[in-house]
Amino acid sequence: MPLSVVDLYRDILPKTNCGDCGFSACLAFASIVVSEKLPLGNCPHIEAGVIENCQKELDEQLCF
Numbered sequence: 001m002p003l004s005v006v007d008l009y010r011d012i013l014p015k016t017n018c019g020d021c022g023f024s025a026c027l028a029f030a031s032i033v034v035s036e037k038l039p040l041g042n043c044p045h046i047e048a049g050v051i052e053n054c055q056k057e058l059d060e061q062l063c064f
């Protein structure tokens with residue numbers, strides 16, 4: 001099932017809006033990950049295994 005911006009924000013991102021990824025809010029980061037293919041790993045606060053699984057799904061949904 002495709003991962004949406006809301007899925008990423010709600011289920012994956014820490015929602016701390018810390019800014020370490022270069023965006024001022026997790027929701028903005030999620031939006032760019034989905035629309036511009038920014039790597040999910042640019043957020044340093046997600047477990048490696050979660051990044052791996054989600055990135056695989058994101059990569060597949062972006063290859064039409």
Ligand code: SF4
Pocket residue numbers: 013014015016017018019020021022023024025026027029030042043044045
């Ligand atoms: S680094 Fe992660 S937790 Fe911090 S604002 Fe970006 S997406 Fe949110």
